[in-house]
Structures are given as structure tokens and as C-alpha cells.
Amino acid sequence: MKTIKLGASDLEVSRLCLGTMGWGSRNTEAEGHAQLDQALAGGITFIDTAEVYPTYPISAETVGRTEEIIGTWFAKTGNRDRMVLATKVSGPNQKVARGGEGYSGAVLPKTADGSLKRLQTDVIDLYQLHFPTRPQYHMRANWRFNQASVDKAAVADHMLDVMGGMQKLIEAGKIRYWGLSNETAWGTAQWLRLADENGLPRPITIQNEYSLLCRTADTDLSEVCVAENIPVLPFSPLGMGLVSGKYNGDVTPPDTRRAVEATLNGRINPKVWPAVDAYIKIARDHGLDPSAMALAWTLTRHFVAAPIFGASKPEHLEIAMTADAIELSDQALEAIDAVNKAHPMPY
Numbered sequence: 001m002k003t004i005k006l007g008a009s010d011l012e013v014s015r016l017c018l019g020t021m022g023w024g025s026r027n028t029e030a031e032g033h034a035q036l037d038q039a040l041a042g043g044i045t046f047i048d049t050a051e052v053y054p055t056y057p058i059s060a061e062t063v064g065r066t067e068e069i070i071g072t073w074f075a076k077t078g079n080r081d082r083m084v085l086a087t088k089v090s091g092p093n094q095k096v097a098r099g100g101e102g103y104s105g106a107v108l109p110k111t112a113d114g115s116l117k118r119l120q121t122d123v124i125d126l127y128q129l130h131f132p133t134r135p136q137y138h139m140r141a142n143w144r145f146n147q148a149s150v151d152k153a154a155v156a157d158h159m160l161d162v163m164g165g166m167q168k169l170i171e172a173g174k175i176r177y178w179g180l181s182n183e184t185a186w187g188t189a190q191w192l193r194l195a196d197e198n199g200l201p202r203p204i205t206i207q208n209e210y211s212l213l214c215r216t217a218d219t220d221l222s223e224v225c226v227a228e229n230i231p232v233l234p235f236s237p238l239g240m241g242l243v244s245g246k247y248n249g250d251v252t253p254p255d256t257r258r259a260v261e262a263t264l265n266g267r268i269n270p271k272v273w274p275a276v277d278a279y280i281k282i283a284r285d286h287g288l289d290p291s292a293m294a295l296a297w298t299l300t301r302h303f304v305a306a307p308i309f310g311a312s313k314p315e316h317l318e319i320a321m322t323a324d325a326i327e328l329s330d331q332a333l334e335a336i337d338a339v340n341k342a343h344p345m346p347y
């Protein structure tokens with residue numbers, strides 16, 4: 001599998017990243033371990049998790065369980081050094097984690113230590129802020145986002161405080177780099193400006209939702225990321241499984257995310273099905289699996305480093321790992337652009 005350097009860091013990662021947010025809810029520990037074995041055998045050396053995982057369903061009782069599953073795999077196999085490990089500290093909007101305490105320079109040592117213990121490792125390669133602490137428009141909140149004002153001084157103070165905390169974690173050897181998640185173009189630019197002006201460590205990546213069905217990163221954010229060498233790690237690159245075709249309108253297979261959350265957190269609505277059908281047709285017309293095509297398409301975007309995909313079954317993981325070798329034709333890319341124009345922002 002091809003590899004890439006993460007932004008300005010020295011972290012060399014596979015072009016595909018294994019997501020883990022179902023481990024401990026939809027997948028057992030044994031299944032999580034099996035996925036890690038399978039992914040590593042297929043050349044994947046990059047895994048992403050979070051303090052708050054698992055999700056679908058998400059609960060205070062299971063917070064941290066996914067990190068624990070990864071930790072027991074490290075302990076069992078001794079493969080920690082073969083993997084680049086990314087995790088995330090929860091934002092204040094994620095109430096199930098530490099009662100919505102969020103993060104600050106003072107809180108980061110505690111949260112990092114908690115993740116290190118659960119993961120059974122001495123260092124986190126990429127420590128990400130799961131959500132901003134200020135109002136943000138991700139996770140379908142763009143439809144009602146109407147911010148009246150921004151307290152720029154307070155935002156700057158918070159960012160400086162957090163980056164000071166990240167610097168201390170780096171100096172202590174507990175993390176190697178830090179990154180953003182669910183961040184905006186303006187927010188990213190502020191983190192970078194304040195880091196440069198104050199001699200603090202820059203974020204090296206940003207993990208935002210991005211897929212054939214969710215292309216909000218295509219313009220302003222992509223420009224920031226390319227100009228500043230802050231690549232995107234797309235989450236939900238398969239639109240929570242929608243582009244695979246497995247849901248097919250009102251069909252909801254058992255043991256899927258939709259069986260737990262009927263709208264997939266607002267992604268399912270009448271507009272999404274024509275877009276899904278159109279993308280699946282392109283894949284079929286070009287002899288491709290729709291999921292593999294969707295992942296391969298993200299790799300054609302200059303601001304993308306490694307899409308983060310999840311798999312509930314071994315066969316899903318096997319299909320996803322073929323995406324790295326797919327070269328989409330000009331005809332396929334033109335057809336994808338045409339569908340995007342015909343069905344923009346379907347959720």
C-alpha cells in the first residue's frame with residue numbers, strides 16, 4: 001500500500017486509515033483485534049480512535065472502550081511500533097465524556113494520560129481536538145448556523161492555552177504531534193497564525209467529514225490546507241455506508257449504524273437517495289465496487305492525506321483496502337463531478 005508523510009511531520013502513514021468507532025458497541029474486542037490483524041497484513045499502518053468511542057450507540061458507560069480494545073491488541077501482538085496511532089480528546093459538546101468538561105491546557109495532561117493508559121502505550125502519535133469549544137457548523141449544524149458575533153480575544157486566549165498544553169505534552173514525550181477535527185477554515189487559520197506568532201507547535205492535520213456526499217471542504221478549507229500543508233483526514237468517506245448501497249432506501253440491515261440511528265445523524269433524507277443511486281451507477285458502469293470507488297476518489301483530492309474508513313465485517317475491510325490501487329479514469333471523474341453538480345449537498 002502507498003504511504004504518505006502527514007503534512008510537515010515525520011509520520012509516514014498508509015494512504016488508508018482504519019477507523020475504529022464501532023469497536024466495543026457494534027464490534028467485539030475479538031472482532032476489533034481481527035480487523036487490526038487484517039489491516040496490518042494489507043499494508044494499513046494508520047489507525048484512528050477517540051476518547052469518546054465507541055459510538056452508535058454512544059453512552060457514558062462505554063466511553064474509552066475502543067481505546068482499551070486497541071490497547072489489548074498492542075499488548076497481545078507487540079505491534080505498537082508498526083502503527084501510527086491517532087486519537088482525540090472530547091470537546092465540551094460531547095457530554096458523555098467527563099461530563100462535557102472538554103479540554104484546556106490544564107485538562108490535557110489528564111485526558112492524554114487517560115488515553116495512554118487505555119491504549120497501553122507510552123506515546124500518542126497524533127492527538128486531535130475532537131470538536132472546537134466555540135460554536136461550529138459541522139454534523140449538519142450548517143443548516144441552522146447563524147452566528148451573531150465572535151469574541152476573537154477569547155478564542156485566541158483559548159487557542160494559546162490549548163497549544164501551550166500541547167507543547168508540554170510534546171516536551172514530556174506523551175504525544176508527537178497534534179491535530180484538529182471538525183474545524184472551520186477560519187478556525188484553522190487562527191490556530192496556525194497564533195502558533196506561528198507565539199512559537200508554539202502547529203497542528204499538522206485536520207479531520208473533517210468529507211465524501212462524495214459531503215463536499216463542504218472543497219473550497220475555503222481546501223485552500224487553507226493546501227497553502228499551509230495541513231492535510232485533511234476525511235472521516236465518513238463512505239457517507240456512513242450510504243454510498244455502498246446497503247441501505248437502499250428503506251432497507252436497514254441488522255447490526256448496522258442505521259439500525260441504531262434511523263437518519264444516520266441527519267444524513268438520510270429524501271434528497272440523498274438520488275445522489276447515492278447516481279454514484280453507485282458510476283461505479284457499476286466502470287466495473288468498480290461503490291465503496292472502493294468512493295475511497296479512491298478522496299485520494300484524488302490534493303488536500304487529502306488518508307481517508308478514515310470503518311468496517312464492521314472482514315469483507316468490508318477487504319473491499320476498502322483495494323481502493324489504494326484504483327486509478328479513476330477521466331471519464332469516471334467527470335461523471336462524479338456531474339453528479340455533484342446535479343445533487344449538491346444532499347445532506
